[in-house]
Amino acid sequence: MSSARIPLKKKMMEEFVRSPEGLELAFLCLDCGYKLAEKPGDLTRDQILFLASAMVHRQKVVEAARLAAEGITRIEVVED
Secondary structure, rough: OOOOHHHHHHHHHHHHHHOOHHHHHHHHHHHHOOOOOHHHHHHHHHHHHHHHHHHHHHHHHHHHHEEEEEEEEOOOOOOO
8 A cells, every 4th residue: 555545544534433423333342342353463454543543533522522611622723
């Protein structure tokens, strides 16, 4: 896989993680113990990328909620 395709795949995965289907799958995997493979060594790169992206997204949501509770609004600027 070329290095130019990695950022595109990562961006697509991050978009999937925020979708209703991605949120449901993340809930099943992270909260309910659903396994995408029998053992970690059997996970595909896409599955690993999904799980990592889901964890990062969840951390961002929790941090935003904590800051909002303190009255702080964060503005994130993203360039494509």
